[in-house]
Structures are given as structure tokens and as C-alpha cells.
Amino acid sequence: MSKPVPPEKLAQAGAWLAALGVPAILLALLGFLLWRGVPGLSLALFFADTPPLAALRGAPVFDGLWPACLGTLALVALATAIAVPLGVASGIYLAEYATGRAKALLAFAIDLLAGIPSILMGLFGFALILFLRRTVAPDANTGLLLSALCLAVLVLPYVIGTTRLALENLPLQLRLTGASLGLSPGRTVRHLLLPAALPGIFSGVMLAVGRAAEDTAVILMTGVVANAGAPASLTGKYEALPFHIYYLAAEHQSPAELTQAFAAALVLLALTGLMFLAARVLQTRLERQWTTEPTP
């Protein structure tokens, strides 16, 4: 009978398999994406037959990514405009003011919000429209503002979480400094703690932007369409990058359209990747800033 393999060796083999397998799969995915997408990257990808300068001035673009880019931009801008003030304020309250049972309850509600599938945010928006139609506004329909509102609820927990964490991880000295200078708690927060936590808060905003830009399930339910042109009004239909990719993956009519889908995926990946990197840089800066201080 052969000697049994020691469990350490077995575990080691498994760990190596995982450590080599996951990067290999990712490389394959990225390689495939580049191979199919890079040939489609050009100005024509965005503007098709419309001259770029004319498109920037508002000329309609057909068959290009430009309307979808504008739609995503509008969506992200509106969603962050709603989520950031609300989220930062909630984060400050949870970190600095809330206590006891109230804090536990509020924090649980936010955690629960973070765990809710994005399709339910979309369903919520859809229900909201059904509700409005039955009550005050029979003509209510899905559109840009509704999507932005639902996306804002989706990314709210990110902003709250990072704000709260950035404040709670600040060193005690900073709070003591405020108290010793005779600042009221409110002023300590405003003039000492918030400026120190700013990189952390910004990293949360970047994560929120990335998440709002990539989510498809929410907008699928709340007003995105395949061919709307540039977003015209807050209540109108619109196009967006992730939905464009999803739509072309299922409904492409020609190989050229499929290449456009892959190129659009590259553009979206670059956008979310950039947001992620910016968030990482800010987080590391915050960590480094406070770990060089001597701990009390």
C-alpha cells in the first residue's frame, strides 16, 4: 500500500491550483475581450458617420456609442447628485452622532439596503410608476430621472459605508485636539474630522460612480431603450452603455454590431477600472496618512 499523501501537500496543491487558475481565467477573458474589441475602437465607434465636432455640438448620432455614453453620463451625474449628499450626511451621523439601539437599528437598515439585489431597486422604480399611474399621474412613465433615483438608492450604502469607516478610523488625537481647543463637537466634525476623512469619502464616491455606471438590472426595468438618441429630458427614455452591450449581445444583426458590443465593453471596463483605481489611490493615501502617526 502506498503512503497516504499528507494533508498539507494536498492543501498546497489545491491552493496552487486556485492561485494559478483564477489569474489564468481572467487573462483568457481579458485577452478574448481585447481580441474582439480592439478592432472596433475608433472615433467611428462613438460617432459613426456624424463628424465628431458636430456631434459634440449636439448633432444626432446614429449607430454610434455617443448617445449611450451621454445617457450613462447623465445617469451617473444624477444618481451621484442624489446619493452623495444623502450618503455623506448619513455616514457622518452614524459615525459621530448615533448611539445605542438607534445606531444599531439604523446601521442594520443600511446593511440590509446594501444586500438587496439590484433588480429589486428596478422593481421598486417600476412599482413607483404603477403607483403614480393609479393615483396622481395617469401619464407617468419610466425614464431617466426614475432610473437615476433607483441607482442612487443602489449606491447609497457604498457612500454611507465609506464615509462612516473613514471617520471612525481617524485617530483619537484628532478628536482630543478639537476638544482641547474648545471646539464644539459639531465644529470638530466640520473643521477637523471631515477634512481628514475627505480622501476616504471621495473613494466612496468613486466606487458609487463605478457601480452606477455598470449596473444594468436597474435601468433595464426603469426606462432604458435601445434607440433613444441623446437623453433629451428628465422624464424621457435614454440609452446607456451597459444596456447597449446587453442589447447587442442578444440582438446583433451583423458581425460589425457584435464588434461594437465588444468595443463598448472595453470602454465600459476602462471607465469602471479608472474609477476603481482612483478609489484605491485615495484609500491608500488615507491609510498612509494616519499610520505614520504615533499611536497614543
Add this chain to the structure above:
Amino acid sequence: MPRGNITPSLLLFATLVSALSVLAIFGFLLWFAAPVFTGETLSSLLSWQWRPQQGEFGILPMLAGSLCLAGSAMLLAYPLGLGLCCFMHGLGPTWAARPLLGIVRGMTSVPTVVYGLVSAFLLIPLIRAGFSGSGFSWLAAGLTLAMLILPTIVLILDSQFRTIHAQTQLTAAALGFTPAQQVLRLTLPLSTRGLLVAAALGFGRAIGDTLIPLMLAGNAPLLPHSPLDPLRTLTSHIALVVATDSQSAAYGSLFACGVILFMVSLLVNLALRRLRHE
């Protein structure tokens, strides 16, 4: 408001708005689903037949589909994530840990739709060539979903391993443990809580994803009998019914699906809360 000061009441208001949005979502879902939860419609809902034209709105196939898909994705991603973490904390070379963690962190920024697109044109043809059928199947969606939830699992386990490692470092060194022995005999057994938290969050993420099953699982409202069969999840069911805009009788079942999904995330969060307070 005095200059440079922050009024706590304004902050409290914002926090209440944020916290109440959860209640608002649940309230809306429940209100629209309520008519379905009474009498005959309930039995029609709890059946295995989804034929809206014949007035049959059974959502059991979708419930089973969601559980099958999330379960299989966890079965793949969890051991993989555990292996990665053990590799980073002792089973692999020290220099490899940082870049590997960087890669996993980077995975969180990959849009779901990009995973879906690449799988649809890389994985699906492979499955179609290797087996028969269309390729759009439980298998394709499960494999892709496993990649999607992997970072969630790894990042939680990693932070737990890090804490335990720091606490036991000196003892392990004093006892002459090798790094491999330390992670397998000390860190891993002491990380039970992190292991459970990672499982709960990973499962929640897997069952809540819409796009991967929608793009890859084939969406037939039937109970799958093999990994090559198509399936439909609760999430993709919601997206499909809204998109096809069938008669409003189907909407009731839609919100019932929503309530079920909400309940699942509530259960996951209650489990997490218990774990954190133990």
C-alpha cells in the same frame, strides 16, 4: 444654521431617509404582491407551471432555478476562494500574495455585463462544441457567476485571515510552525466566523445577480435536470416579464418573486448580524 457648524437634526433626517428607503422598497413590493397572497391565486402561484396565456403563474421553477444556480456557483467559488486565501497566507510564496490580492480587488470593478458578454461568446460556444444543445445552460451561468462572486468571498476571508494571523503570529513562530502549518492548523480553524460571513455574503450576491442568468442560462421556466439544461431564476424572471410587458395579471407574480428575493436578503443579513454579535 451658524456658519461652519453642522446641525445633527439635518444629519438625522438624511439618515432616516436612507434607512427608510429599505422600508419603502419592502412596502411597495408587499403592497403590489398582496392581492396574490390570497386564496386561489396563491395556489396558482405555488405551482410548477408558468403559462401566462393559460392563466397559470407558477413561480416554483424560478425559485428552484435561483437556488440551484446560486448553490452551484457557491460550490465552485467557495473552495476556489478558500484556496486563494490559504495561498496568500502561507501556502504560497510570500511575494505572490500582494499581486494576487490586487488582481482579486480589480475583479470587483469588472462590470457584470462584460462577464456576460465574454461568456456568451467564449464559454457558450465551448459548451456547445463539447456537449450538445444551445450552450445556454445552468453550467454556463454557474461558471460565470462563480467568477462574479469570487472577490466577495476572497476579500472577506482575507481580512479575517489577516486579523487572526496577526494575533497568532508570535505563538506560531515560538512553536516552530511552518507558514503552511500556521495557516492550516491555526488561522483556518480560528476563522470560523469569517468563513460563515463569506458564505452568507457570497450566497446573497449569487442569488441577487440578474444579468448572468439572464444572458447565459437560457431562461426556460422549467426545473433543470442536468447542468446542461436551461433554467430561469427569480431575478431574470422579473426582468423578462417586465420587458415582454404581458398582461397585468402576470405582474402579481412578479412582485411575489420580489418579496421572496427581499426575504432571502433579509435572512442573509439577520444571519450576518448574529455572526457579528456572537
